Amino acid sequence: MPHPEPTIRSIPLSRLELAPENVRKTPADPAAFAELKASIAAHGLLENLIVRAEDTGEDPGSGPGQAPIERCAVVAGGRRLAAMKALAEEGVLDADHPVPCRVIGAEENAGEVSLAENVVRVAMHPADQVVAFSGLSSSGVSVSAIAARFGVTERLVEQRLSLGGAAPELLDAYRAEEMDLDTLKAFTVTTDHARQMAVWEQVKEYGYGPSGWQVRRLLTEENVSAVSAVARFVGEEAYEAAGGTLTRDLFAEEDARGIWFDDPVLLNELAAEKLRAAADELKKRWKWAEAVVEADWSAIAGFGRISPEPSAPTDEEKAERERLWARHDELVNTDEDEWTDELGQEAEALEARLRSIDEAVSARAAFRPDDYDLAGCIATIGHDGALKVVEGLVRPEDMPGRTDAGETNGADPGRVDAPFAAPSDPRAKVRKETGIGIGLADDQRAVRTTIVKAYLSGDFEAAFDLTLFQFACAAFADNHMAGCLDIAFRETADRPPARANYEDFAAWSPGEAMLAELPGLSLAWMENEDEDAAFAAMRALPEAEKKALYAAAVTRSLKGQLAFEPDARPEFEATVARLDIDFAKHVRPSADMFWSRITKDRILAIARATLGPVWASARAKYKKADLARAMEEAFAADPPEGLKPRAHAAALAWTLPGFAPFDTGRVEEAGEEDPPSEEPGPDAVDGEAPDSATGDAPTDAESGPDADDTAGGDTPAGGELARAIDAMNAVPTADGSLRVIVQGFDSADALVNGEAGDIPEFLRGD
Template sequence: MNPTASPPGAVIRDIPLSRLFLAPENVRKTPAHDRAQAELEASIRAHGLLENLVARADGTDDDGNERFAVLAGGRRLAALQSLAGDGALDPELPVLCRIAPDANGGELSLAENVVRIAMHPADQVAAFSALAGDGLSVAAIANRFGVSERIVEQRLRLGNAAPELLDAYREEAIDLETLKAFAVTPDTGRQLAVWEQVSAQDYRPTAWQVKRLMTEERVPGSSALARFVSVDAYEAAGGPVMRDLFADGHENGTWFEDPALLNDLAMKKLEAVADELSTRWKWAEARLEVDWSTAARYGRVHPRPGEPTDEETAETERLRTRHDELANLDDEDWTEALEAEAESIDERLDAIEQAVEARARFRREDFAIAGAIATVGRDGTLQIVQGLVKPKDMPKADPAAAGANGHAADTTAGNGTAGAGSVDAPAVSAPLAPPPDPRATARQEAGVGIGLADDLRAIRTALVKAHLATDFEAAFDLTVFQMVRAVFAHGYTTAYHALDIAFKETADRPAMRMNDDGFAASSPGEAMLADWSDLPFDWIEADDDAACFDALRNLPRADKEKLFAAAVARTVRGQLAFEHEARPELEATVARLGIEFAKHVRPTADLVWSRLRKDRILAIARDTLGPAWASARSKYKKVDLAKAMEEAFAAGKPPVGIGADEHAAALAWTPPGFAAFDAGGDAEAEPAPDGKDDAPAQAEHATGGNGHAASARERNDVPASGNGAGDVGHSAADAGVTDANGETAGEAADVPEFLRQATQTQ
């Protein structure tokens, strides 16, 4: 039997639509979704019936006309009947049908539906893209297939995905949601760069992971700053916007691609408000954000509370009396009308309270010593923080006015007049917003994105491991420090450690770089760690554990020290100095090792410069190569600026136009987070406004002159000891500090804090 031939006795003939009806044995009982049926009707209207129906003869009608029951093609029949009912088709339209022989109609219907394979979405994407390439508009394609224009736009956006990604989707290496995440931008170069990273993993990439990498250097439209500026104002200023057609909601699918422009527009808007505030207050500033630590440095003056009018007082008493009456009613007496009355009373009481609060007023004395900050609220609206008193403007307390109980009286303005009212101590200021994610804040202060931080952390850590592997004393101290605290300091806990005490070798690369052959050139520490030629491993090949241990015990001490340091080094957990979780004992060890990171790692366009914001690159250029060099290239496109920075920071002779001193500064520069952090810093420094003219200075303060964190941190700082001038922190002995007995406190500096506390409590 020829499997491609029609069944014996089957014929093809045209049958008027009016004589067709759905056979009771048709297996498709569940009605099609309305949208799917509308798409089918649109397709038939545009292209005609592309596939015949399968029917069987089923008697005659009252006029003696032969009728046919449709066994396969029920959806097509329903679409034809709907179009005829709408007047789009003639009810007597001939419909091509294959007449089935006398057989099991249910079996034919089941076979027709079960063996059908739906078109792969990737093929549909290619087909839609081909139609668009032939000149059909989005509206025309939508009309032909009965779908919304947004659906067509989404399919066409998927058509902008790189062919390699469509192939990966067909091969089920990625799912549809992940393909959508890649298609968030039509830049196929960026798509393939991210695909190269995630395809190297041992697991299938997720849509969330891909979208994070595709948008890591962009500002989401849902952010407070983006909502404050508005997408219309940003685009009017020439700002590029990336839109995700697959996202739900306008803001969730929008990214601002020029963060520097967005910040500039926000600052200009805030500065206009600050200018107006400065006409009333002693000072006014514009700041993109005001966190708790910033606000807490100021004192506060509070406005004089508003007073209710006589009418408001009387109305409030009347409403509260009625509210109490309603509250005392029994449940069986309660009605919907009474409930509505109670709600109305609550609303009116709230309105009166808000009206009274709105009458609160600062006094002239307040304006004379305090200021205000215009900033962006968490919801993207303008927020004005008023009544802030700088430490230098705090009124002096009058000792003579102290009460008998020893408490100081209210402070005054310091000029003999009635003061500005009570002024809180600087640390009393309440938080203005929840603390931000410390990890994200540390990266933002360093000007580093997630992907770049992953790479820099791996490169730095590999070098730290390689140097620690050759320094027994440093490795021994680091291990003993963690081991003793874990064993003897009961109650000592921390979420982060410098070492994995279970002695498991840590990875030398981020997961996305595991199969990246080119990454080794950027991470010289890998090759250093791969060289085991100097390590004595003969003993490890002994036949059993007892013989193996005996062989180890008989090794010379120098060999044991080599093995100890090499093994400990390979357990080091990666960290950059600016990161929130950075362990101080590891940073002290890094400084102790005296690693010359700048000689090992030179920043290239691909690794570093192309992944930093342009304003950050120019700030680094000003600090190293000089203002003139940076100014001359401030108009460069970012890709050209990145290439110029790579050439300027490359080892060798100074490039043309760069002096010897500037080139030396460039050669001494290391990426953010490489140099060990300094736990010092002026915690009492007055906060500086974050206007654009101060941005470079703030960046330097936040990340250190060499790109590492320089702000004070609350941590158990462990002083470095040993070789050279790279030590972190200074003991009291170094500073010449003595205690009450005239002895220097430096002798206790190397004693862990928990042991000192234990001694003091005995």
């Protein structure tokens, strides 16, 4: 049966009450109710209520010629009604605020209408929220204002704005459930839409679906596509003129999609140089100007923001807008049976012209003269590869406020939006403190873990304890891990993905050879196709063979970590201390594997801490590549000519950051500069290097008798020993008493204060 045409009436708020047929009985969530109130206050009622007129014998209308009714019962829209009533009590709305309502007749089932209105609805997709919030932010609306308008937290707005850095095609894929939210977040590691789409085209074909981890890895690969924003900004000609090389795909279309820039470091240097030139020009107008290659939303959020003064429309623009809006109202009120395609085209053209006028007025917005004395700007690269200037940024120290004397600093606080504190990233903090970039950490984590695996394979007790710990956590802990023992076993890789096919990595990672040389395991029982027979054969193995098999199997699942990483597992570090691994013996830092991949300041800090301040000062003017080679020679097994035995001993005892158990990775003498997310390239400095890394520099013999004194005392080896002892003290003895291990002995077999100390086997001498 067809329903009658809906009747829309404007009814005073004071005459509306909730109908008993309204199906929504559960009280509204306070946060959602506050959000609804904020939306109505900011945008008005966007969806009419559905009401049933009470039987008063009067027409349920309030239009011309209609007698106003006494009461209407709201069948659908109870939350909206409650929100408007609350706003009226707060004085935001008038008590008789007109409310658009659809009036249903007695022939319609009010309960069914209420149920349909509440059930047949779809919540706004997060991707649509991202687009909406990003559009408001781009038009100059602050985070706090967006949050207030929609009744949500500023934190939610910030999260949605950061996702606004994803390409529109990626948001469409997220809407279509082709990726999850974590994967979408991974794409925001770069603001370059071309790079994002290149990675998406690669991962979306994976049979098991894309993951955030894969996306992040691919977005940090070495080569840079020529369609990326930074490549277009620099240009092929300028890049090649600076000595850069290109990789071209001869089978690709003859456009930038088949070209890659091979040297991202050079490319970024050229981009930064070009941006600095632009910033120098901008400094002539603004208080300050900075060059930032990639300035995403989080990079801008730390500044206050001044918006330009809006421009008023001209008399001609006002007149045209009034005429266009009048015609717009006529078209909106056109009956459906009179609507034609021509009218639809006219409406589209009319809306386009209105937008054009608004954009022209907005483009004339200008900053005040005193704004240039307070604020600055950032010169960066837009998505299209062109120069983009973000203006009106106020540093935290320049934010308007009162001085100690009680006077303002001359700026109007009401015109400056406050900055938002950037979220804390513990991994970035550790990278800054240790000077270890992402790629170097990946390599060092793999090198360290393969050595630990080799040692753990030969220690049943240590392997058993690790497994028992995880089994017990899985069985009894509230947050147990998930796999007849429901525990997952996954073999871990011995190399980071980026080094999977890197031939030289085996030379960097001696643990690979150590694992390959382990004695053969008893695996013949696995050849039985009958599982009962296979299990019986395994049970019949000698105890020693079962222990070796157990330890080797546990070893293969060990997850990699460096001691200083924020999520490093303490049981891993305690096991490393228990295994008493001499990492310094197995891994010596080479120029290409380590020294060239940390900053020059950190190299010199390590040199001062091990080889002595005189040795380091004598080489402070070296170019970084020459300094790296000098450090490789000084830390090698065979000492270079002129290096004192004591200094060389300190160098040989030094271990790579994060290798020793519980190592913080910090060097006290190091500078506070923030290391790049990837390894820095060689940096040129004043001064010429000698013909050899040690030949023309002052020898340690010339440096004085105390040149290497800093190598003594609390050496890295001593610190490792102390941490190992602390770990063992935490392990109870067989009789349940506390273990007390002291450090005051000259050798592992010596007496402590004239008595035999409780020294564990792994600390005793041979």
